Amino acid sequence: MSDLFERQEATQGPLAERMRPQTIDDVLGQDHLVGPDAPLRRLIESDQTPSMIFWGPPGSGKTTLARVIANTTRSRFVFFSAVTSGIKEVREIIARAAEELKLGRRTILFIDEIHRFNRAQQDAFLPHVENGTITLIGATTENPSFEVNAALLSRTRVFVLNPLDTDVIGGVLERAIADEHAGLDSLIFEDDALAAIAYASEGDARRALNTLETVAAAASAIGDRTVTAESLPDVLGAKSLLYDKSGEEHYNLISALHKCLRGSDPHAALYWLARMMESGEHPHYILRRMMRFASEDIGNADPRALSITLAARESYDFLGSPEGDLAIAQAAVYLATAPKSNAVYKGYAEANEDVRSHPNLPVPLHIRNAPTGLMKGLGYGKGYTYDHDDPDGYAPQDYLPENLAGREYYHPTDRGYEKNIQALMEYWRELRAHREHNPKP
DSSP states (O other): OOOTTSOOOTTSSOHHHHTOOOSGGGOOSOHHHHSTTOHHHHHHHTTOOOSEEEEOOTTSSHHHHHHHHHHHOSSEEEEEETTTOOHHHHHHHHHHHHHHHHTTOOEEEEEETGGGSOHHHHHTTHHHHHTTSOEEEEEESSOHHHHSOHHHHTTSEEEEOOOOOHHHHHHHHHHHHHOTTSSOTTOEEOHHHHHHHHHHTTTOHHHHHHHHHHHHHHHHHTTOOEEOGGGOHHHHOOOOOOOOTTSHHHHHHHHHHHHHHHTTOHHHHHHHHHHHHHTTOOHHHHHHHHHHHIIIIIGGGSTHHHHHHHHHHHHHHHHOTTTTHHHHHHHHHHHHHSOOOOHHHHHHHHHHHHHHHSTTOOOOGGGSOOOSHHHHHTTTTTTOOOGGGSTTSOOOOOOSOGGGTTOOOOOOOSSTTHHHHHHHHHHHHHHHHHHHHSOOO
């Protein structure tokens, strides 16, 4: 298999490839990994690279670090793409690695976009990583917790790469302009133009260099030697929102929405809602989570919260986008500003625990229905008091199984409407105590 890490001629290939760092000292950014005395730097320089996963957004330097390792290590280095290759090629690589190991030479296998392999394909690497036939380096833009087998993950170290900040991107761009082989020396880039490109790249060095190359080509085509910020909009285009409806960003954003609703921040609620809607999330998913929130985090502190969220669902289904989006926004603001209580949520969880601990407790006889004479004869319904016949509309009696007598699950707060419920339950408690001490003749 050809090694894609072989150095290309300086004047060939895209600018981003030509400018890719070859040594660890050339790497800009990710100082927490490759700065002085950083852990990954020490491993690379001592040629003691373990099996590991590089996890970071596009253009943050995952492949660059692999290139640096390839240029530094004395091991055989093989590049492998999970997009273009399959298990057949994996077997060939591992067979060759086993032969190399007999000769005392390690094989480092770099798998780009390892998350593209399914679970069974990832399992194929396990025994060979474990017995040392190969040292595996995987690169992924997806959260390894979701996309990499737990068994494989436990045999690797995960290094997290952050989006590059605009200063680092600016340094990457300035280096490209100053490089005598890049072919950009005939152009003048004003500082505001470079700043605009760096900002638009959103931490992606590859995107920044590709943009720089496109801008340079456009300027050369019209004979303009000076590139300004005003000349960039047509080349930069519109930004795209980072979102994956089945990946980590999906869960990050819905978690942000849920927590700012709980934290009573309508401003943040509108922002995260807009982020999800603009990114293409289906409104039904958002509404389902908002309905859950209405019961879990508001409950009876404001019983209208669930009704308003259900009405938002109905309004969206009737109007569609974009008109119906406003109903969802209205519901989000209502949920954020409503009084909060998780008393129903906690009470139901405690009741579930008792059900699991005592799954088959009998229903007390006095609250069983007795539609037949036999059932009446067995005591079904005996002693039951009809509450509507009581002057107070409340006839205290036990409704729980005997083993759970006296258990209380729902403890309303003193917030919102639950304050009224709390007062009513206290009234019933006092009435029950009075009846117990003063039974009717």
